[in-house]
Amino acid sequence: MNYKQLSGLIKKKRSFLCIGLDSDPKKIPGNLLTSDDPVFEFNRQIIDATIDIAVAYKPNMAFYESEGIRGWKSLEKTIDYLGRFKDSVFAIADAKRGDIGNTSERYAKAFLADPPEGFGFDGITVAPYMGNDSVKPFLKYSEKWVILLALTSNSGAFDFQTEKLENGQTIFETVIRKSQEWGTHENMMYVVGATKAEMLAVIRRIIPNHFLLVPGIGAQGGSLEEVSEYGMTKDCGLLVNSSRGIIYASDKNDFAMKAREEALLLKNKMEHELYKYGVI
Amino acid sequence: MNYKQLSGLIKKKRSFLCIGLDSDPKKIPGNLLTSDDPVFEFNRQIIDATIDIAVAYKPNMAFYESEGIRGWKSLEKTIDYLGRFKDSVFAIADAKRGDIGNTSERYAKAFLADPPEGFGFDGITVAPYMGNDSVKPFLKYSEKWVILLALTSNSGAFDFQTEKLENGQTIFETVIRKSQEWGTHENMMYVVGATKAEMLAVIRRIIPNHFLLVPGIGAQGGSLEEVSEYGMTKDCGLLVNSSRGIIYASDKNDFAMKAREEALLLKNKMEHELYKYGVI
Numbered sequence: 001m002n003y004k005q006l007s008g009l010i011k012k013k014r015s016f017l018c019i020g021l022d023s024d025p026k027k028i029p030g031n032l033l034t035s036d037d038p039v040f041e042f043n044r045q046i047i048d049a050t051i052d053i054a055v056a057y058k059p060n061m062a063f064y065e066s067e068g069i070r071g072w073k074s075l076e077k078t079i080d081y082l083g084r085f086k087d088s089v090f091a092i093a094d095a096k097r098g099d100i101g102n103t104s105e106r107y108a109k110a111f112l113a114d115p116p117e118g119f120g121f122d123g124i125t126v127a128p129y130m131g132n133d134s135v136k137p138f139l140k141y142s143e144k145w146v147i148l149l150a151l152t153s154n155s156g157a158f159d160f161q162t163e164k165l166e167n168g169q170t171i172f173e174t175v176i177r178k179s180q181e182w183g184t185h186e187n188m189m190y191v192v193g194a195t196k197a198e199m200l201a202v203i204r205r206i207i208p209n210h211f212l213l214v215p216g217i218g219a220q221g222g223s224l225e226e227v228s229e230y231g232m233t234k235d236c237g238l239l240v241n242s243s244r245g246i247i248y249a250s251d252k253n254d255f256a257m258k259a260r261e262e263a264l265l266l267k268n269k270m271e272h273e274l275y276k277y278g279v280i
Numbered sequence: 281m282n283y284k285q286l287s288g289l290i291k292k293k294r295s296f297l298c299i300g301l302d303s304d305p306k307k308i309p310g311n312l313l314t315s316d317d318p319v320f321e322f323n324r325q326i327i328d329a330t331i332d333i334a335v336a337y338k339p340n341m342a343f344y345e346s347e348g349i350r351g352w353k354s355l356e357k358t359i360d361y362l363g364r365f366k367d368s369v370f371a372i373a374d375a376k377r378g379d380i381g382n383t384s385e386r387y388a389k390a391f392l393a394d395p396p397e398g399f400g401f402d403g404i405t406v407a408p409y410m411g412n413d414s415v416k417p418f419l420k421y422s423e424k425w426v427i428l429l430a431l432t433s434n435s436g437a438f439d440f441q442t443e444k445l446e447n448g449q450t451i452f453e454t455v456i457r458k459s460q461e462w463g464t465h466e467n468m469m470y471v472v473g474a475t476k477a478e479m480l481a482v483i484r485r486i487i488p489n490h491f492l493l494v495p496g497i498g499a500q501g502g503s504l505e506e507v508s509e510y511g512m513t514k515d516c517g518l519l520v521n522s523s524r525g526i527i528y529a530s531d532k533n534d535f536a537m538k539a540r541e542e543a544l545l546l547k548n549k550m551e552h553e554l555y556k557y558g559v560i
C-alpha cells in the first residue's frame with residue numbers, strides 16, 4: 001500500500017486506529033478453546049468486529065513465535081485472512097528486526113514479500129542500532145514500509161534513545177535524521193511513543209510529512225489529544241495503536257463485541273481530531 | 281551452561297570457535313535435496329563434522345524464518361540435535377530481538393526456555409535500543425545468556441554505535457556501561473566485531489571478564505591474532521564466529537569434510553592463541 005492509498009483509507013474510515021494483535025493463548029475466552037486454532041479464531045473475530053473502524057492491524061511476532069509451529073500457523077492464517085481485505089487494511093509485522101545486510105534481506109523476504117515467498121505484510125518494525133545496511137534491505141520492496149524505532153513508549157527508552165550526542169541532538173533525533181538518507185515519507189515511518197507526546201513537536205520539525213506509528217495510548221498512559229495536537233499532518237500522518245485495551249476488553253465470550261466497543265470509542269475520538277485539524 | 285562450564289569447554293576443546301548456521305536452502309549441495317529436510321540434514325552433517333572442534337553453534341534465525349513453517353521445523357530439529365551434545369556445545373540463537381517488557385518475555389520464552397516451552401538455546405543475541413526493560417526478561421533464565429549488541433561488524437555500525445555522547449563516550453560504550461546494572465559476566469556477553477579489534481582494548485577496560493561474541497573473522501576481514509591480543513582474558517572470554525567461511529567452504533557433496541578442514545584451520549590458530557596467552 002502506498003502513501004496516497006494509506007492516507008485515503010484514513011479519510012474514508014475516518015480513523016487512524018491500529019489494533020495490535022498481541023494474542024496470548026492464555027487470555028483467549030474459553031468458548032474458542034475447542035476450535036482447531038484458537039488464536040486464529042480469536043484474531044478473526046477481532047478483525048471481523050473492527051474491520052470498518054480500524055485502518056491497520058499489527059500482529060506482534062513474539063506472541064506467535066513463542067508458540068512454535070502452532071503459533072506460526074496461526075500467524076499465517078491471520079495474515080492470509082487480512083489479505084482478503086487487501087485495499088482496506090494496512091498490515092504491520094511488529095517484529096523489531098535488524099541485522100547485517102544479508103540477514104536483513106532474509107527478514108525482509110519473510111515478512112514483506114508477497115505469498116508464497118513471504119507473509120506479504122505492508123510494513124515491518126525495524127530496530128536501527130545496526131545502521132544503514134541493516135535497514136536498507138527492507139526498503140527494496142515496492143509499496144512496502146519500514147517502520148523504524150525512534151522513541152519508544154517503554155521506560156527503557158530513557159536508557160539510550162534520549163541521551164544527547166556531542167552535537168546536542170538526542171540519539172532518537174539522530175536516528176530520524178540519518179535515516180532520511182535511506183528512504184522517504186513514502187516508504188518509511190517511525191515509532192514514536194504516545195507517552196512522550198511533547199517530543200512530537202521536535203520530531204515534526206525534522207519530518208513534517210512522515211507517518212508515525214504511535215503506541216502507548218490507553219494502558220501506557222498516552223493521550224490521543226496530545227498526540228494529535230503535536231503529531232497530526234494534513235494527511236493525518238499518524239497510526240495510533242492500541243493492543244490490550246481493545247483485544248482484552250473482555251475475557252468472556254463477548255470479547256469481540258467489547259473489542260468493537262473499545263475500538264469505536266477510540267475511533268470516535270480520532271474522527272473528532274481528524275475533523276479538528278482539517279484532515280476530513 | 282554457566283560461565284565455569286563454558287570456560288572449561290574452551291580449555292577442553294582448545295578452541296573458542298562458534299560456527300554460524302546461516303543455512304540457505306539455495307546453497308545446499310544437490311545430494312541433500314532429496315532428503316526430507318535438506319536444511320536440517322546440512323546442519324546435522326556440519327555439526328557431526330565439527331563437534332570436536334567447535335565450542336558453539338549459532339543458527340541465524342532469519343534463514344529459518346524466511347522459509348516459513350518448513351524453516352521453523354528445520355530449526356527445531358537442529359536445536360534438538362544440538363541438545364544431544366548438551367554439555368559439550370553452547371547453542372546461540374542469533375535473533376537480535378528486543379521489545380517492550382511483556383514482549384521480550386515472550387521472545388525469552390521462545391528461545392531460552394527448555395523444551396517443550398521453548399527451544400532451549402543457551403544464549404540469544406539481543407538489540408539494546410529499547411533499553412533495560414527490553415533486555416531484563418532474557419536474564420530471568422538460570423544459566424542462560426543475553427548476548428547484547430555493542431559494536432557490530434557491519435558498515436552500518438558507524439551510523440550510530442560509534443557516535444559520541446556529550447560525555448565523550450561512544451554509544452556502544454554507553455550500552456556496555458549501562459547494561460552492567462542489568463546482568464553480570466555470568467549471564468551477559470557482548471557482540472563486538474572483529475573488524476574493529478583495536479576497540480577491544482577500550483572495551484576490555486570496561487568489562488575485563490565478560491565473554492565477547494566476535495563475528496567478522498575471515499569473509500569480513502577481521503584478524504584472529506588482533507582479536508586475541510586485545511580481547512582475550514585468563515579464561516579466554518571470546519567466542520569467535522565464522523559462518524560462510526566454514527559452512528560454504530564447498531558447494532559440493534564434500535561440503536562437510538571441507539567445513540571441517542576450514543574449522544580445523546581456525547581451531548589450530550585458536551589453540552595457538554590460547555597457549556600464547558596462558559589460557560591452556
